[in-house]
Amino acid sequence: MLQHVKAGRLPFHTPGHKQGRGLSRRLAALLGRRALAIDLDPPVLAGPSREIPPDKARRQAEELAAALFGAERTFFLVNGTTLGLQASLLALCPPGQAVLLPRYVHRSVIGGLILSGARPVFLPVAYDEEWGLPLGVEPAVLEREGSRHPEARALLLTSPTYYGLTPDLQGAVGFCRARGIPLLVDEAHGAHLGFSPRLPQSALAAGADVVVQSAHKTLGVLTQASLLHVKRGRAAAAKIQEMVALLETSSPSPLLLASLDAACAELAERGKDLVERAVDLAWRARRALEGLPNLRCLGPEVVGKGGVAGFDPTRLVVSVRGLGLTGLQAGAWLAEHCGLQVEMADLENLVLVITAADDRRTVDRLVQGLRRLAEAFKEQKGTGGAHRKWVEPPSPVLAVTPREAALAPMRLLPLAEAAGRICGEVISVYPPGVPVLCPGEVISREMISYLLWAREQGLHLTGSAAGEAGTIICAELDMV
Ligand SMILES: Cc1ncc(COP(=O)(O)O)c(C=O)c1O
Structure with a gap:
C-alpha cells in the first residue's frame, strides 16, 4: 500500500509533525525516521497526480x-x-x-x-x-x-x-x-x-x-x-x-x-508455518508445565463442559490457586522476579499468549519463571478462599434499552445509595473486563455488594465506580 510514497518532497501539509520534524526529539528517536516519514494523511499519500489513490x-x-x-x-x-x-x-x-x-x-x-x-x-x-x-x-x-x-x-x-x-x-x-x-x-x-x-x-x-x-x-x-x-x-x-x-x-x-x-x-505466503510454529511452542510450554507442583494449565479436558466446543492451546490459562496466591499476586511476582509480563491475571489464573513472535528461548524463559514461582510458594497452602465469595457476578434485570438509559438525564450517586435505580453507564470489572452492569439495568443491593467486594479485592472497575469516591451514574427514568 505504501509503495507510492514519495520521499524528499518538502511537506507543506498535515500532519503537523511533518514527517517527524516537529515531534519531540526523544519520541522521534524512539519511533524512527522511516516510520514517521510515512505517517501521512490520505490525500498526501495519493501524491499530486493521484496515481494510486x-x-x-x-x-x-x-x-x-x-x-x-x-x-x-x-x-x-x-x-x-x-x-x-x-x-x-x-x-x-x-x-x-x-x-x-x-x-x-x-x-x-x-x-x-x-x-x-x-x-x-x-x-x-x-x-x-x-x-x-x-x-x-x-x-x-x-x-x-x-x-x-x-x-x-x-x-x-x-x-x-x-x-x-x-x-x-x-x-x-x-x-x-x-x-x-x-x-x-x-x-x-x-x-x-x-x-x-x-x-x-x-x-x-x-x-x-x-x-x-x-x-x-x-x-x-x-x-x-x-x-x-x-x-x-x-x-x-x-x-x-x-x-x-x-x-x-x-x-x-x-x-x-x-x-x-x-x-x-x-500470512498468504507462510501463515500456516507461522501459526503451526506458535502451536508447537505452546504445546512445548504445556508439556513442560505439566510436572510443576501446584500449578495447573487448562487443557483439552475443558471441551464439552458448559457450552465449550473447542480450546486454543496458544492461550495458556495457568491456575495458581494451589500456590495460595491470586492470579494478580502471581502476575506481579513474575514481573518483579522474572521479568515476565502476563496478558491477564484474574483472581485464580494467569493468562499467557504464545504467538508466532515467540521462539524456544522466550517459551523456555516463561516455563523457567513459572517453575521459580511454583518453587517459591510451594510451602504455602492453597487459597480455597475468601476471594471466592463470588464465583460469578450477579445477573441484573434490564428495565430499558442501553440506549434509552445512556441518553437519559443522569444523576451521580454514591454506590451505597443507588439500590433500585437504573444504571446509566457501563461498569466492567477487570480482569477479565466484561461488563457486569449495563445502562438500562436495575442496580440491585446484591450488585452493590459485588462491586464493593470487587474493589476490595483490588480488581479494577471502569466507569465512575472506579474512583475513590465509589459512585455510579444513574439514569433519571421512572422505573418501568
Ligand atoms: C473479547 C474482546 N472483544 C473486543 C475487544 C476490543 O478489541 P479492540 O481492542 O481491538 O478494540 C476486546 C479487547 O480486549 C476483547 O477482549
Missing part, C-alpha cells in the same frame, strides 16, 4: 485479505475490533429489536447497543467453579432462549473468549439459519485460528455472517489494527461499510493500514 490501494489490499480469510468483503479497521462490533451492530440490529448475546461480551458490544438502540437478551453463561472462569452458553440454553425470544434479530457470540474457549459455532450457524438471522462473532482473540487445523475452527469457516478480529492481538500487526469480515451478501456489506465510514476517522493511520496489509501478505 489511497482508498483504491486500501480497497485492493482489503480484497486480498478477504480472499485470504474466506470473506466476501473485508474492512481494515484502525480503531480496533471495538469499531467493527459497533458498526456491525448499527448496521444489522435496528432500534428496539432484540439481540441474543452471552453476558460476558466485551464492553464495546454494549457500546454498539447504545449506538444502535437494540435490546440485549443476555444468555446465561455456565461458569467453571474449579477454575473460576466463564465457559460458554450451552446449546440447550441457546435453543430455550431462542424459542422464548422468536423476535430476536441477531445472535452475537464471543469466540474464543479471553481464556481461549470457543462455543459450538456450527450449532450457532444452524440456529441462525433456521431463524433467518445473522450470526455476528467477536473473534477479537482468534485472528490466527484459520491457519492451523490444530486450532478450533474459525468463525468464517463455520459459516458466521460477520466476524471481527483484533489482528493486533494474535498476529504481527500494530495495536488498534483489526479486521472486519462480512459474508452475508452485498447489501449487508454496503450497510456495514456505511457504518464503518460513520464511525471511523477520516485520517486513518497509514502505519496501521500498512501493518494489516503486510501481515496479510505474510
Whole structure:
C-alpha cells in the first residue's frame, strides 16, 4: 500500500509533525525516521497526480485479505475490533429489536447497543467453579432462549473468549439459519485460528455472517489494527461499510493500514508455518508445565463442559490457586522476579499468549519463571478462599434499552445509595473486563455488594465506580 510514497518532497501539509520534524526529539528517536516519514494523511499519500489513490490501494489490499480469510468483503479497521462490533451492530440490529448475546461480551458490544438502540437478551453463561472462569452458553440454553425470544434479530457470540474457549459455532450457524438471522462473532482473540487445523475452527469457516478480529492481538500487526469480515451478501456489506465510514476517522493511520496489509501478505505466503510454529511452542510450554507442583494449565479436558466446543492451546490459562496466591499476586511476582509480563491475571489464573513472535528461548524463559514461582510458594497452602465469595457476578434485570438509559438525564450517586435505580453507564470489572452492569439495568443491593467486594479485592472497575469516591451514574427514568 505504501509503495507510492514519495520521499524528499518538502511537506507543506498535515500532519503537523511533518514527517517527524516537529515531534519531540526523544519520541522521534524512539519511533524512527522511516516510520514517521510515512505517517501521512490520505490525500498526501495519493501524491499530486493521484496515481494510486489511497482508498483504491486500501480497497485492493482489503480484497486480498478477504480472499485470504474466506470473506466476501473485508474492512481494515484502525480503531480496533471495538469499531467493527459497533458498526456491525448499527448496521444489522435496528432500534428496539432484540439481540441474543452471552453476558460476558466485551464492553464495546454494549457500546454498539447504545449506538444502535437494540435490546440485549443476555444468555446465561455456565461458569467453571474449579477454575473460576466463564465457559460458554450451552446449546440447550441457546435453543430455550431462542424459542422464548422468536423476535430476536441477531445472535452475537464471543469466540474464543479471553481464556481461549470457543462455543459450538456450527450449532450457532444452524440456529441462525433456521431463524433467518445473522450470526455476528467477536473473534477479537482468534485472528490466527484459520491457519492451523490444530486450532478450533474459525468463525468464517463455520459459516458466521460477520466476524471481527483484533489482528493486533494474535498476529504481527500494530495495536488498534483489526479486521472486519462480512459474508452475508452485498447489501449487508454496503450497510456495514456505511457504518464503518460513520464511525471511523477520516485520517486513518497509514502505519496501521500498512501493518494489516503486510501481515496479510505474510500470512498468504507462510501463515500456516507461522501459526503451526506458535502451536508447537505452546504445546512445548504445556508439556513442560505439566510436572510443576501446584500449578495447573487448562487443557483439552475443558471441551464439552458448559457450552465449550473447542480450546486454543496458544492461550495458556495457568491456575495458581494451589500456590495460595491470586492470579494478580502471581502476575506481579513474575514481573518483579522474572521479568515476565502476563496478558491477564484474574483472581485464580494467569493468562499467557504464545504467538508466532515467540521462539524456544522466550517459551523456555516463561516455563523457567513459572517453575521459580511454583518453587517459591510451594510451602504455602492453597487459597480455597475468601476471594471466592463470588464465583460469578450477579445477573441484573434490564428495565430499558442501553440506549434509552445512556441518553437519559443522569444523576451521580454514591454506590451505597443507588439500590433500585437504573444504571446509566457501563461498569466492567477487570480482569477479565466484561461488563457486569449495563445502562438500562436495575442496580440491585446484591450488585452493590459485588462491586464493593470487587474493589476490595483490588480488581479494577471502569466507569465512575472506579474512583475513590465509589459512585455510579444513574439514569433519571421512572422505573418501568
Ligand atoms: C473479547 C474482546 N472483544 C473486543 C475487544 C476490543 O478489541 P479492540 O481492542 O481491538 O478494540 C476486546 C479487547 O480486549 C476483547 O477482549
